Amino acid sequence: MSGHSTYEPKTGFERWLDMRLPIIRLAYDSAITFPTPKNLNYWWTFGGILALCLGIQIVTGIVLAMHYVPHVDYAFNSVERIMRDVNYGWLIRYMHASGASMFFLAVYVHIFRGLYYGSYKAPREVLWILGCIIYLLMMATAFMGYVLPWGQMSFHGAVVITNLLGAFPLVGNAITTWLWGGFAVDDPTLNRFFSLHYLLPFVIAGVVALHIWALHVPGNNNPTGVNVKSKADTVPFHPYYTVKDSFAIALFLILFAFFVFWFPNALLAPDNSVRANPLVTPQHIVPEWYFLPFYAMLRSVPNKLGGVITMFGAIALLFVLPWIDTSKVRSMRYRPTMRLYFFIFIAVCLVLGWCGAHEPADAVIPNVTTFTLGDYDLNSMVWLSRVATLYYLAYFLIITPVMGLTETPLPIPESISEPVLSHPASGPVAAAAATKKG
């Protein structure tokens, strides 16, 4: 990939293979000797965690597909058969179901890390866009996977989300009919969702390969945002980051296991244990937690098409972020004002999620009625999500470009090693290293 290779084939076979398909060289250069900034913190371990999540979802998913039946009459029972009769079926299904939530948890941390440390800025725009594509594919995959157990929430969730596309003028109805393969969500819909749910993870894996490729051209960003200047700034990926990533993965697996073994149903709606019934809608339709912020944005606009455009626009903004951001400084460590706006942005995303879990008319402060503004009382989830949606949009469209031009950043270190080497608290090892170097 980048830089010259230090791989030296040791055996005759390796030399023979290296002349024909330098695959060992590729693995060696990208996973062993790859020079990695030595100051990466734990937020950087989520890349490895996400690779593991994708692996778990693919392996458990292939196994589940051996037992699952994509037919409206059998889907629910086949999932229950997995839970009851298949050897360790409960384990594999709960890993897959909780795994989806864990995957999204990790991807959100990964995205926010990239936002905070400016990992999307030149020369990493393509890397960032590939990541956004992965995120979109994950959302599509998760949505279609949720339909497969054919419970009440599966069915009516599918109805609501597919109807979103009906918002587009002229072609909307044609699109939904085409997507359904009929006049409602039914057996043809379930079958094609199963097919695509099986396919998309492999597409994700392909884009992940490109994502890693695009990472290995400029190399990792780091918490200072300063480019790697010399070899002293880096350590080889193995063993330094293999062991650090592994440790973080183990911590992550503890959280994962906690859900799989003790709270497997905590993140699943009880209504999905009721067989799908097209004639009765559950009392409250709520998407999975990882979609809630977008769901709140959708409902905050009192116009169907407007809501859909706002929701998709919120994601589209991520794609163009590298060109919206005018700041030359990557890391928000050195941008105290922007950092403040960023923390508000995180809070706003959480608030949007919270609003998405409630009915639009629900009071934010319980039992308080203020005055009706437009369609709802001011003290309502819908008004809170309107304010939050505005902040979300403003963060990208106003705050990010304006702050980059107006703020005065803190002094930026010369190199990655500099802040460490000049820092007295680093202890005798660092001092010794500095002396040795001098």
Next chain:
Amino acid sequence: MLRKGIALAVFGLALVGTPALAATTSEEPKDIHWSFEGPFGKFDAEQLQRGYKVYREVCSACHSMDLMYFRNLGQKGGPFYDPKYPNPIQNPYVKSLAADIKVKDIDSETGDDIQRPATPADKFPAPFPNEASAAASNGGKAPPDLSVMAKAREGGPAYIYSILTGFVPPPRGLNVMAGRYYNPYYPGDVSSFWTGPKDQVPKGGFIAMPPPLAPNKVTFDDGTPSTVANEARDVAAFLAWAAEPKMEERKEFGLGAMIYLLIFTGLLYASYRRIWRDVSH
């Protein structure tokens, strides 16, 4: 709810609250202790046996359990598990329980519909041939299948217990339709049937099921007093087991996995510290 609360606190994202609904209301399910709660909780086999009897003698008249097979009763963790018969279809007690029930079959020689005694490999037969007939015989509302009922309702077994023990005379001012019963634990919206003050609409809803349990309706073989509360608690426990028959296996496996993971994480940390000890960062 408590379980869910703890889970979400651990998740670190207080995103999913209980949606406070504008119209639909119900009382929170009664707080009741179950032997299968917590990370080490196990089902009480005797309670499950009593619960099966309540289901068989009372509930099964109207409610199907179409995910349940008689063999499930004798599988590991089930109410009639006997270590002598690891394959439950050989368990003689399960065989005799199954043989008490007639199931539909087709005579392999004549092709006629016949009734024969069930075997452990048979499903619990449904009380009605289809949903339409179930609804027609029950005031227009088909009794729901109970196989995963304990997972399909917020509150699980506590909800089932609360419904079964929660029938009360309707408050004065509440008009109850014929064939419906007021239950404060049943989610519903009774505001249009309420003639009292608008801000004092009673919580709960109208359920199509008449109070199913009564004292001494089921005779427990182990001498447990046959009160409504006992019957309700035992059948709720039975339904909790039926909804999640692999729960004990899951918790046992989880305990081992967690201990292993903790040790593994400790080792990795030691390894990590060792590798990084000379790097200033």
Next chain:
Amino acid sequence: MVSDTALGANPDPLASSDDPNRRDFIHIVTGAAAVGAVVSLAWPFIDQMNPAADTLALAQIEFDLTKVQEGQQVVVKWRGKPLFVRYRTPKEIAEAVHDDHADLRDPATDESRHKPGKPQWLILIGTCTHLGCVPTFGGGEYGGWFCPCHGSVYDTSGRIRKGPAPKNLAVPDYSFLSDTKIKVG
């Protein structure tokens, strides 16, 4: 040393001056624990392909012998395969016993292939031991079965007499519940 400048700030952990045995030990234990975890988690993913509980529950069947007439066989499905239940005539039994000491490819006495005192009842798994086809009842020169796929010939005891099959038709694990009822599996 040339490497000093380059490695000053990021020393190679493998070139440390510590006692190498103690240094490597923790990494070896950690690696072994990782391998152990993967191997033990592999088992559920392998075991899920074994027969599930509902499949095992159907793996035992009971059969009423009064449905079979003398000289005939009834084929029932057991574990997804045909099961031959043959009511042999005295002549067929005599032929089978007569050939007990013939030159057999897979030697077995007729006595060993039926339950004691029930020579008329022959219960066999109806798949050819060559490649799994279902042999035809009464075919072949020995009056037993003839496999249409590759021409294996079985006698009235289900023993292989001619053709490519290596073994006799298999006798399943079964028992008599009463004179007229058997349980297979």
